[in-house]
Amino acid sequence: MIIVMAHNASESDIAEVVRRLETAGFKTHLSRGVERTIIGAIGDKSRLAEIPLEALPGVEEVIPILQPYKMASRAFRAGRTVVQVGEDVAIGGEQVHVMAGPCAVESREQLLEAAARVKEAGATILRGGAFKPRTSPYAFQGLGTKGLELLAEAREKYGLKIVTEVMDIRSLPVVAEYADIVQIGARNMQNFDLLKEVGKIDKPVLLKRGPASTIEEWLMAAEYILSSGNMKVILCERGIRTFEPYTRNTLDLSSVPIVKHLSHLPVIVDPSHGIGRWQFIPAMCRAAIAAGADGLLVEVHPNPAEALCDGAQSLTPSLFAQTMAELEKVARAVGRKL
């Protein structure tokens, strides 16, 4: 950590910062420039968080040098984490996995039809919300446990894994019982109590990036899960909030190679929420795979025009099938398979 002192900091200000650091067990070294003095601190970084250095007199800025996450970092694990989902699906390996299905489970008919079609097109995992986070309290909130049962039926019938969201600690046990992958939604990325709880289960967790979260905060959220004991974390880029009004969010595909540089965890992309308009989803699926994503999360609905949620961003089964054919070529072009 580097502490930059103000140009008018006194000698006693400097001495006090050094004293505080050394009391906390750090080695310090001073560098006196023409305009200001800089103090370097070496030691156990986790203790530094406890010293409010910015509040000490004469301190202008505190610059952290090391990343605040540990278990999520490449330093912790040099190789790549492959998250095994059941016996036959491995996220983060050579194969790019596509998770597809409706925004919400609406009915048995809708879900089984969606499952049949995405399976046929090559998806390996079925998505579908049973508990739905909705901006409006007046919007459809999901079928709850009934939705989970339908997902399980579809899994059985079509040999797909299932991924579904948990919003609330109270429903975690039942979600974890049914799901193959438990999803933490973007709005809950910093629901720290929920993160700690999914850190204690023995199921893979799909952690979506919050719409106002930096890459570092996203990895810190993963750290909550990892440090609670669950190493099966899959990151999911789904767009960040920007000033551009045309798209629902701005899909930050650069986070894919960056996360792979900073962390050993696999990362997938959800272009449906990132863009919000079905017309542009196929192009962004192709781009995500070309950027190195380990998988995709795509909304597909048998009849988007009748969907109870997110109809505007859902692909029809036939457009999805056509997109999968294109994706297969892109995956091959970058040395992966679909």
Added chain:
Amino acid sequence: MIIVMAHNASESDIAEVVRRLETAGFKTHLSRGVERTIIGAIGDKSRLAEIPLEALPGVEEVIPILQPYKMASRAFRAGRTVVQVGEDVAIGGEQVHVMAGPCAVESREQLLEAAARVKEAGATILRGGAFKPRTSPYAFQGLGTKGLELLAEAREKYGLKIVTEVMDIRSLPVVAEYADIVQIGARNMQNFDLLKEVGKIDKPVLLKRGPASTIEEWLMAAEYILSSGNMKVILCERGIRTFEPYTRNTLDLSSVPIVKHLSHLPVIVDPSHGIGRWQFIPAMCRAAIAAGADGLLVEVHPNPAEALCDGAQSLTPSLFAQTMAELEKVARAVGRKL
């Protein structure tokens, strides 16, 4: 609601949109321009959310006309809501209330000292976190129930009300038992299950704006609480996420007059989290009151340089006292009292 059809939409596309709307009970009217056709729909807006119009062929854009919130709107209540906290504190009336205290309750000594000093300077409400949302799992997470007991002791001793955050549904009963105002933090603004639960208690709720939330989404979060039965909602602006790196967030003071225009709910400002650097907090407190805020939430620590959290943005008691003297003048200049 206005549905803009694409310039190449067919007559049957148009007819289908009209059919869907009328089936759902809407009256429609068509307006055929030179370049495109526009369909207006009049009826019960809450049913419109269920029709995925954007997914229908030929639809280019769907433009909502009415605000999606009801109970939070001025149409629902033309006057201003004044939230009564106990018998002697009224948020949203003539008096501007200042809520001050440390980021986190750290010890009995720290809290009582903070309480004594903020009371002396004119604060009416003591803030202090017992359950702390922290970006890092390795940072101090709060004293929990012990912290609540200390807050209650300080309340007793100094005649202050207390405001403290609830992060988790499991700890809501105990937080609601101790707190005079229950705070929903910025990161939980869209934790919808938690919103529904605080909507069922009989205590005022302080709802912070999420860092990536529009004013409309913030009011929709309030709507979750209101529609669950709790009308005592106080909104709190605390800065939004922008590209500016100098400040922790960008404090959006324009939200104060805007919220008062759109809603009947009172609104206060938290410049500590908005700015993140103590030097600029007094100026932004003055600006908040001049903009029309009904109160302030300010971090004050007996010794910021020893604080376990947010030391960089905490005022010392003496700077806080000096700031309060300035605020008194600004409040009077805008026809309020402090």
Added chain:
Amino acid sequence: MIIVMAHNASESDIAEVVRRLETAGFKTHLSRGVERTIIGAIGDKSRLAEIPLEALPGVEEVIPILQPYKMASRAFRAGRTVVQVGEDVAIGGEQVHVMAGPCAVESREQLLEAAARVKEAGATILRGGAFKPRTSPYAFQGLGTKGLELLAEAREKYGLKIVTEVMDIRSLPVVAEYADIVQIGARNMQNFDLLKEVGKIDKPVLLKRGPASTIEEWLMAAEYILSSGNMKVILCERGIRTFEPYTRNTLDLSSVPIVKHLSHLPVIVDPSHGIGRWQFIPAMCRAAIAAGADGLLVEVHPNPAEALCDGAQSLTPSLFAQTMAELEKVARAVGRKL
């Protein structure tokens, strides 16, 4: 255009809006809902900009229906514009063109070396700045006309086209004399006088998206050039400003398919400025082509560690060559060639 009246607008407010619209030659139609009245206006949209409807009493919101750009729109030209650069380069056709070279022309040796290497790797156009926009007045500002002469020499020697930036109307004649493509930088995207002037020359113009510009504003900037008489406009996505600090900007690849949906103009991508860190440029080049970009603009320097500008985001010639080999595969996977 739709005018939404406030819920408390009077009949005379409504009548006045209608009068103003009809005076300006519009046909109007009223739609009276339960909560408010909506006025639709049909006519020559260009005249609407002149009426400050929002300032009329009782008007709550004015919602434009039609895109404000004309010549840049698909309605103006249904097919795709292919911008011909000399005889043998066509931007927007089947072939994806890569424009590569150093941020700034620094010396004859540096430029010729860069030109040789990018040509060898398959680039068709050489980039290099002679006039450099720099955040600091103390940074290297470019070689000026001398830089243009060196670019011309490199063109001659290696059979490459050249693209270079114009910053100032005074240097436009000399830049237009030397360049095959005249570049408008991101910071000048709304330098309207400069846009009008490049609209009068007979050279292709590369128009970068401004870091705070919406897609609509970007197309409006193109409209300035088109409406001044120059139809040879190439759009260039280069990242927008967001809160994410890890990257220089956030590269908005979704703008590629969106621009192609809204406009007939070709669009290329500059991942170097979008990301700002060389490690992630190859992945984002691949993603850009997979998303449908018609070309790339990539910084390549013979020796990034000695570069006078943007060394951190420049590829070495060997990494560039390796990237081109990968791009060739991705281009083929999406039905293009490189």
Added chain:
Amino acid sequence: MIIVMAHNASESDIAEVVRRLETAGFKTHLSRGVERTIIGAIGDKSRLAEIPLEALPGVEEVIPILQPYKMASRAFRAGRTVVQVGEDVAIGGEQVHVMAGPCAVESREQLLEAAARVKEAGATILRGGAFKPRTSPYAFQGLGTKGLELLAEAREKYGLKIVTEVMDIRSLPVVAEYADIVQIGARNMQNFDLLKEVGKIDKPVLLKRGPASTIEEWLMAAEYILSSGNMKVILCERGIRTFEPYTRNTLDLSSVPIVKHLSHLPVIVDPSHGIGRWQFIPAMCRAAIAAGADGLLVEVHPNPAEALCDGAQSLTPSLFAQTMAELEKVARAVGRKL
């Protein structure tokens, strides 16, 4: 400057960074931590910009310690700069100056009426655009030189100073001839050639913050003017681009105390462009003065409903007069006068 080496940087990588720095005349010092080595560099910071350290092998991050601006900094001038406009107006002194008038000069009648009314209400400076930057090439572009003549006539008649925008180097001589303060608009904040030219004139320059500009970049733009020889720079906050759709921009009032902390230059606020809706302008004027602004720039039109530009954000003369009365009280409350 601090250079953070990657955890796997080799000894020769470190040695090379040191060699490069020392060759450029820097003193270096190494700090070897458990996880990585950090190199500090002391010397003439302006030479550092020339070394692309990030491009050297093994370098993970380069962290600048010193602010890149010199003449704009408090280190350059410890006191406050007061910009004298003629003999009787001083920006940055005890008095808060209000610059008011229409967005654009439209006609003699409109301008003289506006001038009379803003003078009467207490404004000391008349604003009005003769050359207008408009997003659309089809919108009213201003009266040009004729507008400047009208401004001069109003100045003569009402004893006001005038501030007006220059967009283009070609019209700078005539704008500088007429104006008392030459305005650089937000979109031109990084039009570096224009900045250099206004740095050579002997008139005060009002420099608006660009919508995507950090505070540091804004001060760097000021540095262009200062380092070209013109010390009479007035900064103007006018809102930054964020995701919030309700306002035209997000007015960043925290920039007022921050700029005063970092720089000696005076700073004023333009809430009209910051907010874009007249209803909220008075509240934000009050907040700006309470935050410490040295002045305001406010759009006032005799008849906003007939304005050729920005009608929605213009105050009527009577609302302006009422606002001025309120501002007088706020100014007094913070120890200033109006």
